Amino acid sequence: MSTVHLGMPGVRPQHASPGSSHLRGDRSFPAKARTELANPVLRQNLQHATSTIQAKRASVVREVRDWQKLRDAGSALKWQVTDHLPEMLVQLEESVQAAGGTVHWARDAEEAGEIVTRLVLERGQQEVLKVKSMATQEIGLNETLAHAGVHAIESDLAELIVQLAGDTPSHILVPAIHRNRAEIREIFLRTMPDLDPSITDDPAELAGAARRFLREKFLDMSGSVAISGGNFAVADTGTVAVVESEGNGRMCLTLPRTLITVLGIEKIVPSFQDLEVFLQLLPRSSTGERMNPYTTLFTGVAEGDGPQEFHLVLLDNGRSAVLADPEGRSALHCIRCSACLNVCPVYERTGGHAYGSTYPGPIGAILSPQMTGVTGPDDPNASLPYASSLCGACYDVCPVKIDIPSILVHLRAKEVDQRREASGQFHGTWDVAMRGASKLMSSPRAYDAAVRASSALGAVKRTGNIGKLPSALPLIPGWTDHRDLPVPRQSFRSWWKDRERHGGAPAPRPDGDGPEDSPASGEDA
Amino acid sequence: MSAWQDARPSRVAGMSARDEILARLRSALEVPRRDEVTEPGDVPRTYQRADDRAEGSDPAKIRQLLVKRLEDYTATVHRTTEAGLPEAVAAALEGAASVIVPPGVPEAWLASSDLSVTRDDGTAGPRALDRIDAVLTGCHTAIATTGTIMLRSDDLSGRRAISLLPDLHVIVVQADQIVLGVPRGIERMGEDPTAPWTMISGPSATSDIELSRVEGVHGPRRLHIVIVEPEPEPEPGPAPDAPKTAPTSQETS
Numbered sequence: 131m132s133t134v135h136l137g138m139p140g141v142r143p144q145h146a147s148p149g150s151s152h153l154r155g156d157r158s159f160p161a162k163a164r165t166e167l168a169n170p171v172l173r174q175n176l177q178h179a180t181s182t183i184q185a186k187r188a189s190v191v192r193e194v195r196d197w198q199k200l201r202d203a204g205s206a207l208k209w210q211v212t213d214h215l216p217e218m219l220v221q222l223e224e225s226v227q228a229a230g231g232t233v234h235w236a237r238d239a240e241e242a243g244e245i246v247t248r249l250v251l252e253r254g255q256q257e258v259l260k261v262k263s264m265a266t267q268e269i270g271l272n273e274t275l276a277h278a279g280v281h282a283i284e285s286d287l288a289e290l291i292v293q294l295a296g297d298t299p300s301h302i303l304v305p306a307i308h309r310n311r312a313e314i315r316e317i318f319l320r321t322m323p324d325l326d327p328s329i330t331d332d333p334a335e336l337a338g339a340a341r342r343f344l345r346e347k348f349l350d351m352s353g354s355v356a357i358s359g360g361n362f363a364v365a366d367t368g369t370v371a372v373v374e375s376e377g378n379g380r381m382c383l384t385l386p387r388t389l390i391t392v393l394g395i396e397k398i399v400p401s402f403q404d405l406e407v408f409l410q411l412l413p414r415s416s417t418g419e420r421m422n423p424y425t426t427l428f429t430g431v432a433e434g435d436g437p438q439e440f441h442l443v444l445l446d447n448g449r450s451a452v453l454a455d456p457e458g459r460s461a462l463h464c465i466r467c468s469a470c471l472n473v474c475p476v477y478e479r480t481g482g483h484a485y486g487s488t489y490p491g492p493i494g495a496i497l498s499p500q501m502t503g504v505t506g507p508d509d510p511n512a513s514l515p516y517a518s519s520l521c522g523a524c525y526d527v528c529p530v531k532i533d534i535p536s537i538l539v540h541l542r543a544k545e546v547d548q549r550r551e552a553s554g555q556f557h558g559t560w561d562v563a564m565r566g567a568s569k570l571m572s573s574p575r576a577y578d579a580a581v582r583a584s585s586a587l588g589a590v591k592r593t594g595n596i597g598k599l600p601s602a603l604p605l606i607p608g609w610t611d612h613r614d615l616p617v618p619r620q621s622f623r624s625w626w627k628d629r630e631r632h633g634g635a636p637a638p639r640p641d642g643d644g645p646e647d648s649p650a651s652g653e654d655a
Numbered sequence: 656m657s658a659w660q661d662a663r664p665s666r667v668a669g670m671s672a673r674d675e676i677l678a679r680l681r682s683a684l685e686v687p688r689r690d691e692v693t694e695p696g697d698v699p700r701t702y703q704r705a706d707d708r709a710e711g712s713d714p715a716k717i718r719q720l721l722v723k724r725l726e727d728y729t730a731t732v733h734r735t736t737e738a739g740l741p742e743a744v745a746a747a748l749e750g751a752a753s754v755i756v757p758p759g760v761p762e763a764w765l766a767s768s769d770l771s772v773t774r775d776d777g778t779a780g781p782r783a784l785d786r787i788d789a790v791l792t793g794c795h796t797a798i799a800t801t802g803t804i805m806l807r808s809d810d811l812s813g814r815r816a817i818s819l820l821p822d823l824h825v826i827v828v829q830a831d832q833i834v835l836g837v838p839r840g841i842e843r844m845g846e847d848p849t850a851p852w853t854m855i856s857g858p859s860a861t862s863d864i865e866l867s868r869v870e871g872v873h874g875p876r877r878l879h880i881v882i883v884e885p886e887p888e889p890e891p892g893p894a895p896d897a898p899k900t901a902p903t904s905q906e907t908s
């Protein structure tokens with residue numbers, strides 16, 4: 131079921147390989163979210179983290195007067211890339227080769243893993259250093275290398291914490307967001323053999339411990355191999371840009387003899403000058419800085435400076451399948467800033483693990499199911515497009531203007547169609563509810579009767595809210611299972627009748643809140 | 656077992672990965688999108704571009720902005736003139752016993768410093784560099800709006816390893832290397848795009864532990880910027896024909 135049917139012969143876009151890809155959880159979003167929501171430490175950390183980054187982002191974005199114009203340019207540039215992806219990739223390949231690099235192509239996670247493993251083993255290495263990279267996380271590269279007896283050490287502080295704890299990352303940018311300082315101290319004490327046990331849980335001390343632990347590894351890199359991802363690859367020059375904060379990226383891009391960069395094929399920017407757009411959009415959206423502390427730009431191999439061997443692995447792994455859907459393909463424009471995660475009310479509560487994929491949050495909800503394809507109602511990724519209230523905050527902050535809400539709706543529609551096709555009938559509470567509602571709503575008399583009946587049914591709690599309604603109310607069974615509704619004193623229809631009786635003048639609202647009390651009600655509506 | 660657990664993407668036998676990926680993408684693009692295809696000329700460049708008037712603002716004001724941005728992220732800034740440069744460098748290097756410099760750094764910069772100087776010849780390995788206290792480099796360009804210093808791998812900024820391992824990095828910025836915005840900075844970089852470049856905006860930092868900012872994870876923990884400014888203009892009066900020497904930041908490269 132991994133073929134995207136386009137009705138044309140020959141080679142077709144392919145979904146990601148399910149075996150090695152970390153793009154799908156073992157349970158649906160609601161099931162996992164329930165577990166995550168029960169963890170108060172996680173919720174507290176997430177709430178603190180997302181609101182802090184959100185505020186920082188907002189303040190540095192406000193500084194930039196041409197921000198909306200930069201977003202327009204960023205979006206157009208990314209469309210230019212998707213529209214011309216095959217040609218741009220060929221151009222990138224030529225540029226990298228001209229600069230002394232070697233280009234490899236990987237159809238899926240397995241192939242990328244094989245290429246990297248072979249390169250490492252051919253150089254006689256048992257240990258490699260890694261810079262945080264979502265692409266390598268996506269293809270489960272560490273596991274593949276471990277299988278071949280190669281130990282991959284994560285060099286980002288957060289990734290190191292996650293790795294030492296035997297965890298999986300939960301946020302694009304701050305993968306250890308779900309761990310607090312006391313937990314991190316425990317993890318370090320358990321896993322760093324030379325660590326002085328008198329260390330406190332002060333973040334500066336903990337970072338110092340990580341610095342000493344990794345510095346030794348970096349200094350011995352001279353003959354070795356490092357593996358990185360990349361933020362941007364410039365088609366016309368072959369330049370790869372790596373954006374970071376800690377300096378571990380610089381270490382890995384500079385000190386080893388061989389550098390292997392694994393890059394999703396969508397990471398292209400057309401020309402070098404176009405970096406002027408993305409290097410403005412990314413840092414402010416991502417960490418809320420005017421510019422991140424370090425950005426390295428390198429092109430192939432430079433004599434006398436840095437790695438003397440450079441391998442670029444271009445990865446498909448389901449990206450061609452995303453490209454195949456014109457309504458959903460702009461998910462490939464993502465520059466992984468994580469701004470949409472931080473503003474998402476769903477992500478803020480559930481955290482990243484609930485999404486089951488390397489790509490969490492709103493972008494994950496549209497990217498993961500498209501990369502893997504959805505094979506049926508029992509596919510955990512089928513639930514992802516529903517992990518959103520469609521509030522639109524993600525679209526507002528996205529630096530490349532990906533219309534995430536529209537794609538979510540599109541994917542929901544696709545999923546429902548698929549289910550109908552598969553079963554040939556209506557299914558599930560939603561469909562049943564909609565059918566019931568449509569019958570009811572097409573007859574005013576029946577509707578009135580139902581609404582009156584519902585207040586008589588008396589699910590009203592002492593709080594004045596409506597609690598769980600008996601399923602006899604034929605509107606939407608289940609709707610009130612987890613929600614309380616404020617009790618309206620009057621139904622809309624009877625309010626409207628009153629209003630008409632008053633000759634069109636706005637009748638006082640049944641809850642007593644006159645419009646004069648809420649000057650902003652126009653915007654809130 | 657669900658279908659997705661066994662499904663594997665199919666590969667076309669006898670086709671190279673490269674050809675197959677390109678064919679997949681071409682086939683994917685057969686389904687057109689609703690809007691027009693975006694060509695290079697369609698990209699709106701209405702944002703503040705390098706040729707904008709803002710770049711021509713008063714150089715002193717642009718320098719002032721740079722200083723503010725650098726201090727915002729806790730770099731130590733030393734403002735000086737050509738004559739005061741050796742003193743300023745000595746102050747920035749205070750506490751260090753050894754320093755490494757790229758081959759093109761003028762001797763004069765270190766004239767007032769008393770410490771062991773290694774002139775990089777490309778032979779020192781990571782362990783040797785790790786034992787050196789400080790590194791003194793020039794730079795290629797500085798961007799005021801973001802407080803970014805751009806180093807090109809050359810005789811003045813050095814190969815990348817030397818500005819990475821020592822714990823103190825002192826960078827000398829000349830007034831004519833300062834630009835206002837990112838577009839102009841990238842434009843100057845674009846004159847030699849394939850050289851290795853490092854953009855530095857603050858000391859190495861992390862916010863990975865509960866989002867509290869910790870400085871100095873892997874790169875140099877201390878960053879000092881020495882800005883060389885034109886001599887203050889003499890009071891107007893005596894020499895009406897004095898040549899105008901103040902460089903304008905945007906014309907010089």
Ligand code: SF4
Nearest residue numbers: 464465467468470528
């Ligand atoms: S979808 Fe947009 S906002 Fe979300 S991570 Fe990607 S670029 Fe950032």
